Amino acid sequence: MRTPPAPLARLTAPLAVVSVLLLAGCSGSTESNVGTESAESTESAESTESAENAESGTSVIAPVVMAATDLPGQTVDLVPGQVLDITTGDDPVDTYDGQVAEPSVAEFTPGRLDGNAAFNPGVTALEVGRTDVTLTGGAEDITFTVQVVAD
Incomplete structure (x- = not known):
C-alpha cells in the first residue's frame, strides 16, 4: 500500500474528525427537536383554532x-x-x-x-x-x- 504525501496525510485525520462531528451534530439535532416541534405546532394550531372559534362565537360540532x-x-x-x-x-x-x-x-x-x-x-x-x-x-x-x- 502506498503512503500518501506528507501534507495530505496531516489533513486526513482532522478532516475525518470534522466530518464525523458534522454528521453527528445534524442527526442529533433532528431527533431531539422532532417531538418538540410537533408539540409546539400542535399547541399553536389548537390555540389558533380556539381563538378563531372564540372570536366568531362558534364551536366545531362533530357530524x-x-x-x-x-x-x-x-x-x-x-x-x-x-x-x-x-x-x-x-x-x-x-x-x-x-x-x-x-x-x-x-x-x-x-x-x-x-x-x-x-x-x-x-x-x-x-x-x-x-x-x-x-x-x-x-x-x-x-x-x-x-x-x-x-x-
Missing part, C-alpha cells in the same frame, strides 16, 4: 354519520348547527333527494360530485324542534325523524 339503510324509522338527535351526514353505500351520493316536513327545524342538502370529490347528502339542524325527513330516489323511500335539542 352524526349514519348509513341511509340504517335510517328508516329512526329518530336522530342533533343540536342546532349539527349535521347528519348520510352515507349512501353502493349508491351514488347524488341518488337521494330529501323533503323536510318542518323546514324551520332542519334543512336537507343533496349529495354531489365535484371533480374527484364526493359529498354525501345530509340534514342540518337549524332550531330546536322535531321534523320528519323523507329521502326519495333510492330503491325505496326512507322516512326518519330529526329531533333538534338544545345544546
Whole structure:
C-alpha cells in the first residue's frame, strides 16, 4: 500500500474528525427537536383554532354519520348547527333527494360530485324542534325523524 504525501496525510485525520462531528451534530439535532416541534405546532394550531372559534362565537360540532339503510324509522338527535351526514353505500351520493316536513327545524342538502370529490347528502339542524325527513330516489323511500335539542 502506498503512503500518501506528507501534507495530505496531516489533513486526513482532522478532516475525518470534522466530518464525523458534522454528521453527528445534524442527526442529533433532528431527533431531539422532532417531538418538540410537533408539540409546539400542535399547541399553536389548537390555540389558533380556539381563538378563531372564540372570536366568531362558534364551536366545531362533530357530524352524526349514519348509513341511509340504517335510517328508516329512526329518530336522530342533533343540536342546532349539527349535521347528519348520510352515507349512501353502493349508491351514488347524488341518488337521494330529501323533503323536510318542518323546514324551520332542519334543512336537507343533496349529495354531489365535484371533480374527484364526493359529498354525501345530509340534514342540518337549524332550531330546536322535531321534523320528519323523507329521502326519495333510492330503491325505496326512507322516512326518519330529526329531533333538534338544545345544546
